[in-house]
Amino acid sequence: MKRIEKKFKELSELNEKALVGFVTAGDPDLGRSLAIATAMCRAGLDVLELGVPFSDPTADGPVIQRASSRSLAAGTTLGDVIELAARIRRQSDAPIILFSYYNPIFQYGLEAFYRDALAAGADGLLVVDLPPEESDEMTALWRGADFDLIRLVAPTTPAARMARIASSASGFLYLVSMTGVTGSDGLDVPAIARQADRLRAVSDIPVCVGFGISTPDDVAAVSAVADGVVIGSAFERMIEENIDSPDLPAMLAEMVHGYKAATQAKRP
Amino acid sequence: MTTESIDYGRLPDAAGHFGPFGGRYVAEILMPAILELEAAWTDITAKSAFQQELQSLLQAYAGRPTPVYPARRLSEQAGGAAIYLKREDLAHTGAHKINNTLGQGLLARWMGKQKLIAETGAGQHGVATATTAALFGMQCRIFMGREDIRRQAPNVRRMELLGAEVVPVDSGTATLKDAMNEAMRYWVTAVQDTFYVIGSVAGPHPYPAMVRDFQRVIGEEARRQMTTMAGRLPDLLVACVGGGSNAMGLFHAFLEDDVAMVGVEAAGCGIDSGKHAATLTTGTVGVLHGAKSYLLQDEGGQVTEAHSISAGLDYPGVGPEHALLKDLHRVRYAAVTDDQALAAFQALCRAEGIIPALESAHAVAFAMAEARRRPADDIILVNLSGRGDKDLGIVFDALPKKETRT
Numbered sequence: 001m002k003r004i005e006k007k008f009k010e011l012s013e014l015n016e017k018a019l020v021g022f023v024t025a026g027d028p029d030l031g032r033s034l035a036i037a038t039a040m041c042r043a044g045l046d047v048l049e050l051g052v053p054f055s056d057p058t059a060d061g062p063v064i065q066r067a068s069s070r071s072l073a074a075g076t077t078l079g080d081v082i083e084l085a086a087r088i089r090r091q092s093d094a095p096i097i098l099f100s101y102y103n104p105i106f107q108y109g110l111e112a113f114y115r116d117a118l119a120a121g122a123d124g125l126l127v128v129d130l131p132p133e134e135s136d137e138m139t140a141l142w143r144g145a146d147f148d149l150i151r152l153v154a155p156t157t158p159a160a161r162m163a164r165i166a167s168s169a170s171g172f173l174y175l176v177s178m179t180g181v182t183g184s185d186g187l188d189v190p191a192i193a194r195q196a197d198r199l200r201a202v203s204d205i206p207v208c209v210g211f212g213i214s215t216p217d218d219v220a221a222v223s224a225v226a227d228g229v230v231i232g233s234a235f236e237r238m239i240e241e242n243i244d245s246p247d248l249p250a251m252l253a254e255m256v257h258g259y260k261a262a263t264q265a266k267r268p
Numbered sequence: 269m270t271t272e273s274i275d276y277g278r279l280p281d282a283a284g285h286f287g288p289f290g291g292r293y294v295a296e297i298l299m300p301a302i303l304e305l306e307a308a309w310t311d312i313t314a315k316s317a318f319q320q321e322l323q324s325l326l327q328a329y330a331g332r333p334t335p336v337y338p339a340r341r342l343s344e345q346a347g348g349a350a351i352y353l354k355r356e357d358l359a360h361t362g363a364h365k366i367n368n369t370l371g372q373g374l375l376a377r378w379m380g381k382q383k384l385i386a387e388t389g390a391g392q393h394g395v396a397t398a399t400t401a402a403l404f405g406m407q408c409r410i411f412m413g414r415e416d417i418r419r420q421a422p423n424v425r426r427m428e429l430l431g432a433e434v435v436p437v438d439s440g441t442a443t444l445k446d447a448m449n450e451a452m453r454y455w456v457t458a459v460q461d462t463f464y465v466i467g468s469v470a471g472p473h474p475y476p477a478m479v480r481d482f483q484r485v486i487g488e489e490a491r492r493q494m495t496t497m498a499g500r501l502p503d504l505l506v507a508c509v510g511g512g513s514n515a516m517g518l519f520h521a522f523l524e525d526d527v528a529m530v531g532v533e534a535a536g537c538g539i540d541s542g543k544h545a546a547t548l549t550t551g552t553v554g555v556l557h558g559a560k561s562y563l564l565q566d567e568g569g570q571v572t573e574a575h576s577i578s579a580g581l582d583y584p585g586v587g588p589e590h591a592l593l594k595d596l597h598r599v600r601y602a603a604v605t606d607d608q609a610l611a612a613f614q615a616l617c618r619a620e621g622i623i624p625a626l627e628s629a630h631a632v633a634f635a636m637a638e639a640r641r642r643p644a645d646d647i648i649l650v651n652l653s654g655r656g657d658k659d660l661g662i663v664f665d666a667l668p669k670k671e672t673r674t
Binding site for chain 1: 296299
């Protein structure tokens, strides 16, 4: 069984929801990024999303834009991110998803990316700006089905389109909580619940909700209506505000503890 | 693919691809809006009532048709072929951009959207969008890089006078690319009631085809005008290329004809300096702002900084149809430096009493050099895409330095 599928099955048996954590790889540099990511996995993160830095992150708010800029300033390439995934894999069995814009993968080479990411022990890929309409050129070059392609579903996605997206997704579906960029305010849990229900009506794979979730209370509320939550900007904000602190890995581990506890709350 | 087998009128395909280029590389939040726009563009722009309304606006409001002018003194100065100018600088707001903003603004109105947003580099597209918003009584928000706000200050004032809010963009290089990033970020938050007016033949499908179709009037008029004035089509068309909207607007109506075409990019401080915006001349294929095309980028796929004295050409991408026309060898792409553009700017001022936009001065510079290589009975038609009032500050800053050097 693939690592992501296995993780959701285990969580379901424990009656817990998944805590998916996003950090930009190479922020502030590769060494500290490794320490941060492994500390988060040890603290109970269920799925790690490693962000590949990009010069033009059009779906991201200012916090993740700045994280991406810091990583690029430190010289991080996609090859470095894949290597980072391999180093994390040696220390943790948590599923790892690479989260990228399309151009860095396109330049790396679509076949080479699949081969190298899989060999590094990564489990899946989410490409923000690659809708199903354009993704065949990439997946047609993938040899085998060992790698999950995580698809985005938005509040604006109509039902017929949801079914189409779900049919080509695996691992889990990433439901965007609001029309906005990462790190926005204005979480509307009843609206998320309605969209998650529509999505479950057309798909059996787990639904994780991201964008705008920043507190343990948010996590508890969204966990009640989904199979998992994705947190990104809140971690990145902590990294940015404590960028030179040697305690940064411990601070992020503490955040993970708090969020993870909120995914273990009983459903109302 | 051979050039002969291409039916240019049928490009792009149903999914927005121009051969291997174009497409819709956008986040899922925007996909429904892009699909809605595509359906509206297909259905509404085919209606004769829409076309009649657009035609009457283009004539009575924008001042179309713009003239074609035989630039005799400029041609004499160049020596050789006859240079004609398609006078888009005489369109309302001073550039070709109004053709497209009236088209998209009218489409927004037919779709029931009351808010327009746009990115702008030189400010010409921002001014044209703000103008259209004022004409239709719509709200308008223009995203503009901080660096461009500084160097194109008169256009910022114009947009504000027209009732638009100009939003400064500080991210990245604070130029056109970053303004487009920020406009896309804003659009995802306001996608239900907001129409994004893209100013170039770039972005996700249907923008490259839609903007081309709204700009195609330039070439359609020029074809008729050249036939009337010269009794034949020109031998060569020349237009500047940043994203490439004025060039596509001129070229498209001539693609099936035996007419040569050159798109002129900005070579900035020189191709070898690395400080340029010559995307088709030196770039590689990649994905930016929703489409696959040529890009200025590093080996890792990070988009690199463009440079041009002209803010409208200072863009590291280019429209996907240009990428195809390059690969098919149907259009040749050349590059002209800041200094060459400044010299052509001055030459056109003195020879003809026409102050061109610095963007258009790149096309003039190429045409003058090319005219020298051609016989006197050849005809070169240059798209004079805009007027230069907005550039006076930049030119005054640049010229004394040049004069002390020479």
